[in-house]
Amino acid sequence: MSLDKKEEMLQQELAAQIEQYTGTDGIWATSIPSLHFIKASQETDPIHSLYEPALCIVAQGTKLVLLGKESYVYDPSCYLVASVQLPVSGQVIQATPENPYLCMQLDFQGSQIIELIQEVDISRSVPSSKRALYVSKTNTSLLEAAVRLVKLLDTPQDIPVIAPLIIREILYRVLLGEQGHSIKQFAVTGSHADCIAQAIEMIKRDFAKPLRVETLAAAVNMSTSSLHYHFKEVTAMSPLQYQKKLRLQEARRILFSGGTEAANAGFLVGYESPSQFSREYSRMFGLPPISDIKQFRDTLRVGSN
Template sequence: MSEKIYKQQGELAQLIERHTGRDGSHVTDIPSLFFSRYSYLTGPNYGVYKPSLCIVVQGDKELLLAQERFRYGPADYLVASVKLPIKGQVTEASSEVPYLALKLEFKPNQILEVLHDSQIGVGKKENAKRGIYVSRIELSLLDAVTRLAGLLDNPKDIPVLVPLFTKEIIYRVLQGEHGGVLKQMAIEGSSTYQISDVTEYIMNNYDRSFRIEELAEIANMSVSSLHRHFKEVTAMSPIQFQKQLRLQEARRLLISESTDAADVAFRVGYESPSQFSREYSRMFGLSPKEDVKHLRGEI
């Protein structure tokens, strides 16, 4: 890693520390920008990643998409091109050198705007690729991200400059080695674009049953093509994708509400509480009752 990148990361680390000051995930005055700070290793956390750029400036993080691992630290950046259910954990952090990171979320229309306004161009439709990738960080991207985050010290500049700096950041990512993956997300009719329509549909209807033919119709694909492209983007089948969403939501409900597992099972779409309990235990390592007791004890 070059000395200039190391220096830039130091500046960004100071900025994140200044605007967090305590462990946890933090929203900022820039609606699409989020900071994270942890002075300890975290256990597996489950959630849905929206299309976003993630940069770690101190420490290390590991994401699990289905059975596929993505590890990244200060030398890398991670991009999620579609909404995906993931498991993540901080794997390097201490009170002396806390884990510091940021996430910038974006939308397909922002990518399309950059493609139209730059010489990158929309280009041709390509076959779908994995919806998450890790690349080596470059100074030009890190500089643009630092300037965006630096607007938090000058709030009056946020309304005017955030759209400009965000556009530059997306432009830098599109120029990266895996930029084509992000580009396909915005090209209407590409297989990635079509699969993102399906993932969006499943997320909005995770609690009900659906036929695979219904999903194929949404994607305007044959059933076999849908299976192939969906697995390529998400590393799982539509049913596995839905199951992840159901179990994540079930866990959230069990922690936030005083309700029993059977009730939650029905609310997230399960017809059999025993099946729910088995799949919950398989995903989280404990039965619903034991898991909630453990998590509430941690809180």
């Protein structure tokens, strides 16, 4: 059997398994805590979210992800990895009811990568800063491990013992991939990427407070210019742009939950000027806050009819 044919069969098997454990469109949790399935039976509008460190393998369909001004397209021929928390926009661009978009998402922790690097013969040199989001060509070994992990859902009694071993193998395969250094960089203590990961955590923790880049740089033992350079290398945006995206995504979440009015939502996420909040919200989401909420509620009403 040719390599391409074997990969195709594995992708079909993975798609069948995902369909078995999903119902309507959406994100589905599984009995393996770090494993989720995503299903979409039609193309979607862009959805803004915060990617956590994760591996995404598409079994069917195609998705487009925007990070800053960069675009990443992935389908069954490749997989996507996010190494740190990244504010992105994702959009399913190929899916039908007959052939829905089907994806498995495996979340991981930095500690798992560190353990692999320490225990396995993987180069420990400090890499230069690389983008924390990348798409890489899939391979038979990775797909075989992914299928074995998903099949464990059929025998839940095996999950506690066997799932950690297969997850370890999957992460090992990704680390050995052509762009594995993009993950490894965050596991090397003192590397520029490690410092940026610390900066990201600090911004996330206090995103509603004013951000002084000089203070942030000092907190992670970097110069201001070095922080700017390496932060952009890793995230495709500046620290202030990163903070702005976090603020606006959280404001939208608050508004859609019906928790407050538009002006107050802006204040809650750190905006002092309602006009500036409305302007930046419109730039990111395409509509001012009040119009965006109305469109969201209208869509909900149509969907419930």
